Each structure stands twice: as C-alpha cells, then as structure tokens.
Amino acid sequence: MADKKTVITLVCERAADLNSLLDKNESIVGMPDVHVVKFPCSGMIQPLMIEAALKAGAGGVIVCGCQIGDCYYREGNKMIRDRLLGERPPGLKKAVDRRRVMALWLSRMQKQRFLSEAKEFVTQMAKLDQEESTAKAAS
Amino acid sequence: MIKGIKDIVILILAALCLIVSLVFMPWSELNFTGNFPGWLSGVMGHFGVNKFFADLATHNKLMELVTPKDVQTNLGDYAYSLFLFVAMTASAIAIVLIGKEDDSEKTVLEAKK
C-alpha cells in the first residue's frame, strides 16, 4: 500500500508559533500528513504519548518546545529533553525506534525553521518506511 | 583538524590568551620592569626574559595604551586588569565558538543498542 504514514507533532503552545500554519484539520498547511497536538508546556509530553503514537501507526514524532533556557515554566523543555535522552525518568521504552523521534527547541518566532525541519523529517521518515518495507519484502 | 576560518580564529584567540597571561600579565605585575624576585631572576635572566620585559617598557605606544588615566600609583595593577580582561574575553569568545558546534535547537536520539 502506498499510504503515507502520518507524523505527529507534539508542540508547546508557547514555542514556535504554528497557529498560522494550521489548516482546519490541525495539520500543517501543505503537509497534510503532519498533525499538530498542542500542550501548555513541552514538559507535559509523556514518553508514553510518543510510544502510543508510533504504536498506532505514526511514521514519526516531532517534539517541539521553546529554546532551552527559555521555558515559560522554567524547565519543562529540559525535562522532556532529558527524558527523551534517557537521562531522567520516565524514559522511552527500549523498543521505540529512536530514528523516528526528533525534538526541536524553537522560539515563538522560528516557524520557518520548524517548517524546514519538518519537511526534512517527513522525507526521512518516508525513506525509512521504504527501507523497512523492502527489507520486509526481501525476508 | 583545522576545518575553516572558525578553527583558525579559535587558535588565534587561544594564542592571544596564552601570550597575554604568560608575557603581559607578569610584566605588568612587575610594574613594567624586568625585576623578577631573587629566586626567579636567575632563571629568567638565563632565558633573557628580564631584558625582554625591560625592553617592552621602551615602546611608547604600548606604554600609552596600558597606562590608565588619572592614576599616579600602582599603574601596573591597572594594566594587569586590562590584560586579564583581554585574556578572559579571548578565552570566553573561544569557548563560545567551540560551544556553538552542537546544535542547541535540535535533539536527535541515538539508536538504543
């Protein structure tokens, strides 16, 4: 099947301002497979949520918080960063494919950087999918 | 090893820091003379450092630069403060340049073995 997998973006509502980039399905304009879920702070994102997204079939997950040091709630982005890196509990399960998770730390004004990174991530994920399906077909 | 202008700048800054702290800071601490304390002067004389220090003070431009205005005493102390400023600023800029390497706006996770 040629169905493209989705990419879930878990974003702090104070980080890169994606509001103007959203269509009415809460996905990025021009990138219908990239969906956005907003949080009051990136520190609220549970590693569990990332696992759930991948398990439910998402191609990848982008976590986006504010610039490190600028968290409105002081240290939320450091918390989720350290959790992703396995330096702070709770972390990601071992089985999670680390290549499918990317974290960005962007200030409110950096939506362009978000767009370019997201675009690159989407193509990378598509490549990963292809590799995996050919590997599966070969075996 | 050296991969571009940035690395060259870092090297220059490191050299500047080294020269300032090995030459100019002791020089100003000795009040722009080569008069090392007794236990050191033999060694320094052997390497010609005391003469080099004394010669430094004959450069008018340099002396003008390192002499603070409105001060009569302890001139060397103020010059020391100036040189310490140069050394610390150089090292700080070098550290920042090195630290800029890692991407602070993106975290990619390493594959778990």
Next chain:
Amino acid sequence: MTSSVKNETNNNWLKQVYNQFIEAANKLTLAIEDGINTAITSKYNPFYYHGALPQFYLWVLFLSGLLLFAYYVPTIDNAYLSNRLINAWTSVQYITNSLPFGGVIRGIHRYSGDAMVLFIFLHAIRVWFTDRYRQYRWIQWATGVILLLMVLFIGQTGYYLVWDERSLLLTRMTVSALDALPIIGAPLKAWFLNGDTITNLTLSNFLFIHIGLSFALLFVLWLHYVRMTRPVITPPPAVNFILVAAILLIVFLVPISSGNMANLNTQPNTYDVDWFFLFNYWLMAHMPMSVFWISMTALAVGATILPWFVKTVSPPVTPAEVVINKCTGCSLCYRDCPYQAIEMVPAPAGSRFKLLATVNVPRCSSCGICVGACAFDAIDLPQLPDATVLTQIKSLAEVK
C-alpha cells in the same frame, strides 16, 4: 476580588494601553533574544540566565568586599597614630594607592555593584515583559522588589563609607530626608546616625548596615528562590568570564578615586552622581521632600502590588489534580515540578503505597510538567486530561 473587578470596568482604556505596551515589549524582548540565539546559541544567551547574572555579581561583591573590609577603618575623627592620620578616608586612600591591587579591587567592588543593579533591572524587566511575574509567582516578584530596594540602599551606604565630601553631603541629605518624615522620622534619624550627630559611631553604623544588609540579602534571596525548584543561579563559564572581564575593563578605563576628605565644618554642594545607586539623591535635590517621599513610596508600593492589578489576558490557572487511587508515591512529579507545588504526604491508611502526591494549589502553575513526569497516569490537568490527549494522538496517528 470585587475591587479588581471594579478596577477593570473603570480603567478600560488604561488596560488597553497597558496591554498594547506589554505586547509590544514582549515582541521586542523575543526579537532581541532571537538575535542573540542566532549569534551565540541559547547556551550562552544572557537573557536565559537573567536571574543568575545579579547573583553572580553578588558573589563577586562578597569576595572583593571581604578584601576591602580587611583594611577599612570605620572612623571619621582625625586620630593620629604615630604621625599618621587614620580614618575612613585615609584607609580607603591607603587601599586605593598603596595596597597591591587595592585600587583594582576597589574598582571591582564599585563597578560590580553598578553591574548588579543594571542586571537586576534587566532581570525584573524581562520577567515583567514576558509575563513571568504574576499569580503563582507573586512571592518571587514581591521579594524581588524588596531585594532591589535593599541592594540600592546597600550601595548608598557604600558611598557613605568612603567618607569623602560626597559621603558627607549624602549623609546630610539623608538626614534631612529622614527629618522630613512625620513620627518615624526622628527615631530613624537617630538609628541612621547612631546618635544625634555625625560621630565615629555613625561610620561604624554605616559599615554595619552595609555588611549586615548584604548578608540579609542572602535570607531574602532564599525567600526569592524558595518556590522555585533548582533556580538557575550560575551562568555558564564563558558568560562568567565576560561578566568579570567587562568589570576589569571598566576598572582600567575609569579608575576609582575618592574626592577630598570630608570636613564636618564645611558643606560640600556638588558631587558626581552614580546613576545606578544615587539617582534618588538627584531627585531629592530637585523636588520638595514631601513630593520625594510620596512618589518614592508610591513607586515602591506600586511595583510590589503590580502583579495583583494586572488581570488582563490571565491564562486560567487550573491546578493539577492527583488521582488518589492511581498514585504510587514514586515522587517523580514532586522532583520535576518547577514551582515546588507538589508535596509528598503519607498515603491514606489501607493504601499499598507509602506516599501520596498532593498539589499545593496556590503554588501550581498549571504547566503539566508533573503529567509528563508521571508514568502511572496518576496526575492530570483537569482542562486537558492526558487520556484525552492520548486518544487524540492515537486517532491522528492511524493511517487513513
């Protein structure tokens, strides 16, 4: 509450002007910070260490002050000690001109004080413009105002200690300012001078105030930090280097000197104003004393209660809630909460676990970091339960 509601209706235009101002200020702050991030990355952005900057200079001040204290003599009289005049002014003169590195240390102490005030203002303005000062943060704000007033007063006493003509003038100006106060004026004056007139005891009192209040700062700083988990109080080394280096450069460029020795029989009338510490003396000299006191008090009180007057664009703070029968007492949320809003209490009788997390409602910022910390789905923001988020994520993730 009722009074603030009345306020909103009465001051609608004021509110609008204020909102627009804050919005513009916020944008400007963000733009500046973005520029700095592009230049030197967030790791070294001084705005992200806004609280750590004054704290760093406080350590510099303690260290350089200790060195000055070793040689300072807090007297004003012209006592001769084997032919040498020993008093505050000559001891400062000795430190500056004879003691090795004395002048430099004195310069470091003076300019670090100025820098501290500068960075306190930067810190206060940043938390104000980025809306980080209200609601659950009111303790930080209120103690911050107290810290600022204390630092300013400490700096002023520092200027008295030098005991040159400016010191004398400032002391006399302070006395007449205190004199102008009803009821509390007289006792305050007696406390300030440590007697009725300027004597040796006055200078030892100044030294006591200068050093005593400096240590009292540490106590107020503890209050400032008490509701913040892991306050960021140390900038990275590269930033520290720059902070010290900047002071050293100014020490070289503008060496410190004292004015003439104070003479109680003369009345000096001009002096250099240090705009970081002595601006209030400038104001004092340019308006009636009553206007001075009323406006200063209004400014201080107004700054302190600012957080309660601003009711605009308040994000609703709905505190996190613990699901009692799910909480295992693992303390992860307690460790990660940035505002010390979670307390671990003994679990109710019959529970399988020892501890239970509880949310201290007035402290909670509704940030949800505890939700991210909990692996047992046991703590929730009522307006955004993680179960809802999880279902949303799952449904979005499914390939359509």
